[in-house]
Amino acid sequence: MLSGIKLACLNGFGILFKALDYHSESLRNVLTARDLWVTHCGSQQQALDMLLTCTTKGKFSVGKAYNLLRPKFPTQACYKAVQDPFIQSRHKFTLMLALQRKLATVDQLCRRGISIANRCCLCKKNAESSRHLFFTCPYSQTVLSSLLSWMGLNLRDVQLRSLILWYHRSKPKHHWRNKWFKCGLAAETYYIWMERNYRLFEGKERQALCLFKDIKLCVHTLLLHKSSPTEHTAIIEALNV
Known part of the structure; x- marks a missing residue:
């Protein structure tokens, strides 16, 4: 050979x-x-x-x-933070695209020369962009504030990248609460994106609190499935599903 x-x-x-x-x-x-x-x-x-x-x-x-x-480039810390085996692959993929601003939001399609009315499918008022879709949209704000409140956090005016880095650096990387936060944020990003697609392509709508309940159930299942048995009692008491 x-x-x-x-x-x-x-x-x-x-x-x-x-x-x-x-x-x-x-x-x-x-x-x-x-x-x-x-x-x-x-x-x-x-x-x-x-x-x-x-x-x-x-x-x-x-x-x-x-x-x-191939050329070598340093990996940014926020991308390392989401490379956690606890996070579901489809959630991780959507979160990575959101961090890189490569999701096919309406403003991105308009930049590529596609003529389309720029209106958010969730609030039906403002123009759709990655930041608006996940943070400034009233629908997304309701879901995110409920998620952060569930995790015992009181944060305002946050951005996806800074939110991941802040929590990644403030908590032990292998502690289940760190995994709880990253799983929850990745699931929230994925479910918001899927809700946007359901409304745009299938005409289906869910209330923000119903979406939040689905996120809680998903994170609860992931943590109990992938955590050690010694942590299950603490997880069940903290999650309060």
Whole structure:
């Protein structure tokens, strides 16, 4: 396996032929990656030497080669905070998109050139944006204030990123209350987004307190399912579902 890779690398690095129009897209991508690799390593020989180190149990590893080639960026603390196994995958995915402001809210669609009336589906008054949808909308404020009150917190004028960082740094990371907060905030983000989609695409509506009850039940189930048995009594007393 390695001898074939080495031969192919020597031929490719030695000739260094360029991608031409009549080459297939796959070959052009391979040649482009090769040029980036040589530039990253500094020379053809160094590129070959590094490539030959990308092995696992004597076999070439594409994953290791990719990790060597791709740029490295520091992970922001707020993203580390939500990488908790307690948080459901679908909740985590929605929360990450919300943090990056990549959810397809109406204002984002308008920026992409899509002509659509910008009105929030929850309050039916203001323009829809990520901040409005999750924090300043009266419907979302009712859900969020109920959630924070349930957790024993009295916070106002909060933002999603700062809220996660504040609680992540103020509590022990492995304490169940820290997991309670992050699970609750992720579930709130997910349920608000799903309520928005239900109203927009299916014409279904739920009251804010009904949505909050669903969030409580979801968080209660997650904590009891994933916590240790010694913590169950304290969790049940604190959650008060």
